Amino acid sequence: MGSIGGAELPKMEKTQIASAREEKILVLVRLRPLNEKEIVANEVADWECINDTTILYRNTLREGSTFPSAYTFDRVFRGDCPTRQVYEEGAREVALSVVSGINSSIFAYGQTSSGKTYTMMGITGYTVADIFDYIHRHEERAFVLKFSAIEIYNEAIRDLLIADSTPLRLLDDPEKGTVVEKVREEILKDWSHLKELLSVCEAQRRIGETSLNEKSSRSHQILRLTIESSAREFIGKENSTTLSATVNFVDLAGSERASQSLSSGARLKEGCHINRSLLTLGTVIRKLSNGRHGHINYRDSKLTRLLQPALGGNARTAIICTLSPARSHVEQTRNTLLFACCAKEVTTKAQVNVVMSDKALVKHLQKELARLESELRSPAPVSSTSDYATLLRKKDIQIQKMEKEIREVTKQRDLAESQVEDLLRMIGHDQTLRNGAVVGPHPTQQAGHTWEDEFGDGGSNMDEPYHLQDTTDDHSVSDSTYPLISIGKKIVRSDSCQSLEDTAFGPAEDTDDYCKEVQCIETDETRRENKFELHSITSGENEATLALTMFGDGTATEQQISTPAIGHREVSHMQDGFTYDMLEQRLHHVQRTIDALVSPEPDETSPPSLAAHLSSSRSMKLTRSSSCGENTMTGSSPYFGKSEQIESTPPNGFEKIFPGRPESVRRKFPPLNYSGAARLSRNDSQSSVDSAYTDDFRSQSIETSADVDIPSIQTFVEGLQEMAKQEYEKHLGDGQAQETDRTAHKFEKNTKDVGLVPMCEAMETSSDWPMAFERQRGEIFELWQTCNISLVHRTYFFLLIKGDPTDSIYMEVELRRLSFLKETLSQGNHTVGGRSTLTTSIKALHKERGMLSKLMQRRLSEEERKIIYQKWGIELSSKRRRLQLANRLWSNTKDMNHIMESAAIVARLVRFVEQGQALKEMCGLSFTPPSTRRRLLGWTFSISTLL
């Protein structure tokens, strides 16, 4: 265990993707002594702390009062307690969770002049000092620190560190001790400086006020420190794991009511705004204390919106309620105590925030999978059926938990990816500024502009005299004795807008927020332009100064926030991610196959095929949807290749005829729903199509899912991706995938990325591959049949895997999976695997056939059905013809014609053509042309071979 100032803290090395820990908000109460004014006014102190946890109201004149006289909290502090004691015995444990990767927040709540700022100044200082001690003593780790300060005034948010434009700077004087110590000094000084600036602002606001409450804080202030840390040896490596968490210090405005503090006009408006945030905070706390039932109105105020994770989400939280003991303030004191009582009941769920590199993530997931697989293979002996059922339930819960964790981690990874991608683009955009490296003066108007953009509030503060000018020109330190260090206060806009609501306050719980973030950067054309404008102004000059990488031995290096050295994937890897390209290639071919199916090139020598027949039975025209992809992706996707546009988009005016397809689907394809598909969420940045698309898709999806319980191609492709990743890891583990040539051809790189190099090379050079392919394919057919695999799955797989040598990875995975299933079935563990959508149960298969038969009625015309019946030898006068046909589909594993025809019919029934196209476009799969090295074997279809 590591320790800070004697306090034991969990060792960072131990932290993993831990499950969330639920705990109540820590509520501390601090009574201040009577102040001079109160003493002069002969005020009486009515409140007393009778022990460490209870505060008592001692007004003998008020006997018979209906209010309680004693209140109990986690800890109460008397008026003569120094702030250090409040920190050490109260807030420290929560605040320092941040070094273990857990978000934390410390609030000060209370009426004006009760001691909120007095308390928070001390708490902030002690926390920062302890954090630096910790950094100093952990030489083996590297730390990146980011600072920000925000003020919420009149429901408008201002970034104070940009607005005041005073850089945090480290004097490079070797006499002053180690770098770390100096940094600490500077930061502590600057926090104090910041508070001074805030009081100047406050004073300016109070000019002209004569009311009793003239000293009341008018704004809520939030100071934040984000810490990322990683084992030093892994910096810049692919398999790094980074802890990232934020501590917030929140000094709220005075909690007195508007009626008391304010009179009319502008002041009343100001009071309403202040109280809107406080009122909403109170309501949110009250609702949360009642057990989180129903809607929690976080979004009703800026304060609660920003602090959402700290209030009921992923953070450890402590609230310090400050009280005046004076009799004249009894009403306010009671209100504060009531708030404190509610806060006691609120729980948060903090977890360690781990940012994993892809490699580390895959490794982690693979390990989990292997563990579960082995548990399934050798289940613990069970004595009775009920034990067995309990065991199964446990496993199910375990699996659900894992899936949730995977989604969470993937979401974080995708978010980081999109940020890195965005910022990298910006770097290219402003190379000159980038070379400037250290802090430069910041246009003060940026802060207001950006916050307005992000939060859409009309109440800008830009007219107010807050913009204290930086008089220091020397923003950099360039002495070579020490590494150049400059701690920038500025925030890259995309980072700040994101981090304020999502990351730094913990991962957003709300998927909308997440999507909004991705969208705001990458998708919406107008907004993206705005963002880019902001980036170009702020990022170039800030990127080298936004964060500081520190080593425990006292050295420090500058760190670009946009490309943290700690374990993020390479750009090339991101852009050429194997899964996207590989799957895109498969989808591309499937699409062509399906195109051929629904609208074949007329072949004079071939007899009229079913597909040709289907095409001619017109009811609706289908315009190729590539145009949609073009609309949504033009200029925004580096993946969108021109050659592919030409290849996949028919010449102008070319319209395909397709029966029975809804108009809405014909017009546009929808974005995927990423709530359950986090792995592909990188791509939802490209899903900025009009929300109508979503609606169209929803109605389409609803229709399909209402019809049948058919796994979508999305599910299927995700499965493939996951399996390929696992296989990749396996091959890495076997020492088979060693990257030897980083400058190799892109195709080669992609295949390397999936660990295919050894296999592919072997396959491609070996004349055995065609035979191996035939053999494996036959085995897969047999196993599908034996394991009662879903017909839709068979069809998807069959159409996606075409005999390319790179398909071997998927075939191998499929074979492994099927073998495992077969083995499980042969052992009689039918129910073990029964939870999957690719269920092996005969019943499920039977049900699927039934549903397919129903779809025949809906999706094939009578004439089309007739042709198929004849072709499949089904008597036109016989009963239940559709079911007969459904029962024959995929029933013969030896006859290739039978298989191809079955696949064609199932693809048509489940609208594979539409799902496939939608997936391709909405996933943002790269549209690179297929490699010329592809060698397709026996699974390339033409309409004449199919039907």
Ligand SMILES: Nc1ncnc2c1ncn2[C@@H]1O[C@H](COP(=O)(O)OP(=O)(O)OP(=O)(O)O)[C@@H](O)[C@H]1O
């Ligand atoms: N525990 C304490 N011991 C001694 N003095 C205190 C204590 N708490 C507050 N004070 C003094 O009381 C005065 C008001 O405190 P402070 O400014 O922190 O109040 P506040 O709650 O932040 O008020 P506002 O809401 O107006 O910002 C200050 O002069 C401060 O030094």
